[in-house]
Amino acid sequence: MKRYRYLLPLVASALATQSCQQSAPKTATADSNMVKLITVDPGHFHSALVQKSMSAGIDSVxxxxxxxxxxxxxxxxxIKxxxxxxxxxxxxxxxxxxxxxxxxKMLADKPGNVVVLAGNNKRKTDYISKSIEAGLNVLSDKPMVITPAAFPQLEAAFKTAADKKVLLYDIMTERSEISNMLQKELMQQPTVFGELQKGSQDAPAVLIESVHFYFKNVSGKTLVRPSWFFDAGQQGDAIADVGVHLIDLAQWACFxxxxIDHTKDINVVAARNWPTPLTKSQFTSITQQSEFPDFLQPLVKDSVLNARGNGEVTYSLKGVFVKVIARWEYKAEEGGDTHYAxxxxxxxxxxxxxGKEENFKPTLYIRPAKNDTAFATALTQVxxxxxTKYPGVAVEKIATGYKVNIPEKYKDGHEAHFSQVLQRFLGYLNTGLPAWEVPCMLSKYYTSTAALKLADAQK
Structure with a gap:
């Protein structure tokens, strides 16, 4: 549906060639046809990563x-x-x-047409709702919602967006990671993968785990996190925050x-969360604050902050059992954030x-049920x-099956994925969202908030 025809020439140009990103004008522009970004309360570094590269079709102001x-x-x-x-x-x-x-003031001024949200999540669902009601498109960092009570408000925001013909979309960078992309591609190959198994609650067919670190570098510099990042009431706990990425990957790859209809396709069967202990010196190294603020005192015991940094949920997704685990630790001894799937x-x-064996780089393995000649032949054909789509991708025989060798040109890193999400969003401003995206976003946040509700009820 051509809902955004006024953006067609510029969006088409943006999608036609990546070189346009390198030839953006060097002075501020004021073209009324361009996408104009409005950044609201940028408390998370993701808000800046959206602007790490220039994009044709987006005003430089x-x-x-x-x-x-x-x-x-x-x-x-x-940005500087x-x-x-x-x-x-x-x-x-x-x-x-x-x-x-x-x-x-932003709602009164409305100086642009796309609101970018990446910061304190306490008011984010409210920001989304009111921006959409004002007729603005919204590109939101995850999570869009962090409490079960606010989920109906998000549902209503999507309905309003459809009525007003504006877009509401979240930033799912993990879909742009090449190992995830190739895992998804291979899952669609019946001669190699076969049929996706159903699994069980105790032995899920899909297991995804992410480990993040509070102390890290972003764009070459040590990141300073705000103290509210450790308050689940402002950032969201692990399931509602990072867990959303993992829930999204399961939906995106499996189906x-x-x-996905969250009213009938999802059944959350188990969930829990547990703390990540941080000493005062560790907290100071992360936040540059010498003391724990008052709002974190309920989490402090014997001078140790018990941050709500870990969570897991097991659920059935259209009959397939999935388990996702999101964990936070202080600092990586080697490497950085890790992903397992x-x-x-x-x-x-x-x-x-x-892991260490992979030099802390995401590496995809194929583990055949029967490691025989017939499988090798089928894999060669696949x-x-x-x-034809990913030139240079190859497989290497190893003791446990095969290792997928991915050319370095595809390994562009997490920070680059934000501009790739932005490019997808630009395309959707022209075409409208695919029909499956909105129900899948709602299902994703239903899963995370339902899991949070179950975890809290079991304490």
Whole structure:
């Protein structure tokens, strides 16, 4: 449905060639036909990563509305860093409004047509609803909702978006990671993967685990996190936050381009969460704050902050049992954030590992049920077919099956995935969202909030 024809020429140009990103104008523009970004309360570094590269079709003038403070300063510092870097510098012009009434002022001004949300999640669902009601498109970092009580508000926001013909979309960067993409591709190959197994609650057919670290580097510099990041009431707990990525991957890979109805296709059967202990010195190294703030005191015992950093949920998805685990630790001894994903088919299992053996790089393995000549022949044919879409991808025989060798050109890293999501969003402004995306977004957040409700009830 051509709902956004006024964007057609520019969006088409943006999608036609990646080189356009390197030839963006070096001065601020004021073309009324361009996509104009409005950044609201950018308390998370993801808000800046959306602007790490220039995109044809997006005005280089970005309006920022936020309260005064270190979070705004950190956001502007990252944008300045991108503008001043030696290689492929950006040319953003940030027009900033600072004040306690920043959100109300944004709604009154409406200086653009796309609101970007990545920050404190306590009011995010409210920001989404009111932005949509004002006729603005919304590109939101995850999570869109962090409590079961707010889920109906998100449902209503999607209905309003459809009525007003604007887009509401969340930033799912993990869909752009090449190992996840190839795992999904191989799952659609019946001669190699076979049929997706159903599994059981005790032995799920899909297991996905993510480990993140509080102390890390972003764009080459040590990240300073706000203290509210450790408050589940403001950031969301592990299931409602990082867990959303994993729930999304399960839906996206197991049932591609399929609308999922959360009222009948999902049944949450088990969920729990548990703390990540952080000493005061560790908290200080992460936040640059010497003391735990008052709102975190209920989580402090014997001078240790018990952050709500870990969670898991087991559920059935259209009859397939899935388990996702999201964990947070202080600091990686080696490498950085890690991802693990296992999906079980009747002919093989597909496993992504990112440990020391893989040099902390996501690596995809194929584990055949029968490692025989017939399987090898079928796999050779599938890899040949895959090379029409992903030239250079190959498989290597190992003791436990096969290792998928992926050319370095596809390994662009987590930070680059934000601009790739933005490119998809630009395309959807022209065409409208695929019919399956909205029900799948609702199903994803239903799963995370239902899991949170169950975990809390069992304490």
């Amino acid at each position: 970005v309006h920022v509305y936020a309260p005064e403070g270190k979070e705004l300063e950190a956001h502007l510092a990252l 860093q991108y503008n001043e870097r030696a290689e492929s510098p950006t040319s953003w012009s940030e027009q900033v409004y600072k004040g306690a009434d920043y959100f109300e 591609p381009e399929t609308a 296992l999906v079980k088919g009747s002919l093989s299992s597909l496993e992504i590992k990112q 890899v040949t077919q895959l090379n």
